[in-house]
Amino acid sequence: GPGLRALLARAKLGPPPLLQEVAEGLGHHAELVDRLGRALGPDLPLLARDGGFVAPGYHAALDELRTLAGESKRLIAGLQTRYVADTGIDSLKVKHNNVLGYFIEVAAKRADPMMGKDGPYIHRQTMANAVRFTTVELSELEDKVRGAADKALALEMELFKDLCGEILTRAAEIAEAAAALATLDVLASLGELAADQRYTRPEITTGTEFVVEDGRHPVVEAALGRTGDGPFVANGCDLSGGNRLWLLTGPNMAGKSTFLRQNALIAVMAQMGSFVPAAKARIGAVDRLFSRVGAADDLARGRSTFMVEMVETAAILNQATERSLVILDEIGRGTATFDGLSIAWATVEHIHDVNRCRALFATHYHELTLLAGKLPELSCHSMRVKEWQGSIVFLHEVATGAADRSYGIHVAKLAGLPAAVLHRAEDVLERLEKGDQGGAVASLAEDLPLFAVALKKAEKKEAAAQGPSPVEAALKAVNPDDLTPKQALEELYKLRELLRP
Incomplete structure (x- = not known):
């Protein structure tokens, strides 16, 4: 208390109002602290009834x-x-x-x-x-x-009761001091964090802008620092003007969810009075922050993962205002492809036209990028990747424009799926991308691995029924042990001639 007040008194410009309140809230407890220091010994027992907690010299009779x-x-x-x-x-x-x-x-x-x-x-x-x-x-x-x-022991208990009585009479003052210390602890911790991690002071306005330059995710950045896996890739976000709705595409593991979360955290940290992990931040005050990220079911209430997703999405669409900030990650993925696409499409339109809030919408439905030509305040962005030697490198950078591919099979390869599964997936993807999906799926069903094996067995049986081929017949008639090297070479040329159509 006295030390902090002396430190604040030396400030040339005077202490900030909040610190001044903290200093006043600490109060003056020198008399109580002195009595407790004299009354209590250095090593206190776990229970008062064990005795031995009153310091020597405090009470002569004791x-x-x-x-x-x-x-x-x-x-x-x-x-x-x-x-x-x-x-x-x-x-x-x-x-x-x-x-x-x-x-x-x-x-x-x-x-x-x-x-x-x-x-x-x-x-x-x-x-x-x-x-x-x-x-x-x-x-x-x-x-x-x-x-x-x-x-x-009886005298110690009497002294203990007397000390407790004095503390209880000062309960309100002590509680106020504890609250002031808690506030000071938070402010000191945030200040130390800001200095160590290069955080910057955000600007909070009464408008609806949201401009973050070189924003970072504080938790992921700290984790990378501990593991030594390289620096965190900073990304900016500008939801001001005609770009208040971002449609973010890109492959899994490219960093879409991290980008969504980091901007939500920056908004929370800015409005709680903290510096933020960014080079610069100018944020219009957010009345509510809505998040629909991740997948979870609610078995106790009989709700599937998709049902939980829809309930949370409904809450966002019904409650978000123009001053809200919304992050949505892969809406509609928990149901059939066209159903999910339709729900995601309608959700984007509703956020743009009705809620009119600042929003980040991450999706794998590349068809939604067509909405950029219809919705004037929607802009498309994507996570950059680089193809190299048959694989992909995640750059974790946000760029303007839509992603051209999802790279799902590449991610599956990184996860360790068997090679046979990956080859089959590539074959299926190629067929689906070439033509009509309905016809492609039907042809794929006929070419399922089970049927392909049966077809190969049928071809072998048909070939056996037709008898040996000319090459097989000629090869069967040759006795290698009776041939000289020159004769073996001549027989090899004869077999090659029989293979020609």
């Missing part, structure tokens, strides 16, 4: 009781020394257990001198190898020690 309890070992050792000298038994020991308390123990064969009724030693217990005694003096010391420990 110190006296602790001294008596703590010096019991020294007093017992003094009594043992005197008893050894009195009896002449060097093996005499003063011991303690929970049943007898403190007692004198000697070997059974040397206990006879102590058994006299007129002596100071009172017999307590006889065992096979030892005899136990006590004395009036030892019993009185035990009572004092036990009483001192109990009284010390």
Whole structure:
């Protein structure tokens, strides 16, 4: 508290209003802090009932009781020394257990001198190898020690209750100080993060612009920094003017979802008062942020993944305003192709014409790019990739224009699908892209691997029914063991002639 207030007082331009509020909220607790510092010891027990939490020197009566309890070992050792000298038994020991308390123990064969009724030693217990005694003096010391420990604990509990009472009377002030410390912790953490990660101060306006230069995803960037997988590729986003709706296409793993999320996070961080991971940011205040990203079902309510997607999309279309920011990722992917395309198409039109909000819409339906010619405030963008040696390299850069391909089979190859599956997928894709989808699917069904195998077996049976070919007949008539090298070469030329049509 005092240190922070002194630091703020040295500021040439004066502390910012929020920090000034924090400094005032910390309050003045020197008296309470001093009392707690004097009252509580450095090593506190887990439970108050265990005692030992009040510091030495805080309460004189408690110190006296602790001294008596703590010096019991020294007093017992003094009594043992005197008893050894009195009896002449060097093996005499003063011991303690929970049943007898403190007692004198000697070997059974040397206990006879102590058994006299007129002596100071009172017999307590006889065992096979030892005899136990006590004395009036030892019993009185035990009572004092036990009483001192109990009284010390009771006094500690009274002191603890008194401390709690004082703290409760200051509960409101302490709660206010805790809230101020929490605010200061957040501000300091955000400030340190901004300095370390090169964040910039955003500009929040009353308009509807959304301009981010070289924006970055704070979490993904930090993860890449820890793993050493290279720097994060920054991308800008401008939803101002006639570009308030971006249609983003590109292959899986190219970075579409990351781009959507990073802009949503930048909006949240800017409006909470933080610096943002970008070179520059100018954002019109957002009234609500809507997100439809990822896939999840709701089995407890009987909702499929597609149903959850539609419920969330409906909430966006019914509630988003012109000041809202919306990110939508692959709407319509959970149903039939044409159904999904139709829903995605209508959703884009509704956001553009009715909601009129700032939105990022990522999709694999390349047909939606045709809407750019119909909707004046929609612009097409794509994630750049580079083909190299039969593979693709993800550049993670956002570029103007639509993607020409989805590269789904390339991504499947990276995932480790078997080569046979990849070749078959390429064959199916080539046929589907060449002509009518309905006819292509029908021909593909006839050429399914199961039927292809059956067809090969049928061709083999037909060839066997027609008898051997001329080449097979000639080859069967040749006996390699009877041929000289020259004759073998001549036979090879004859077989080659038979293969010619």
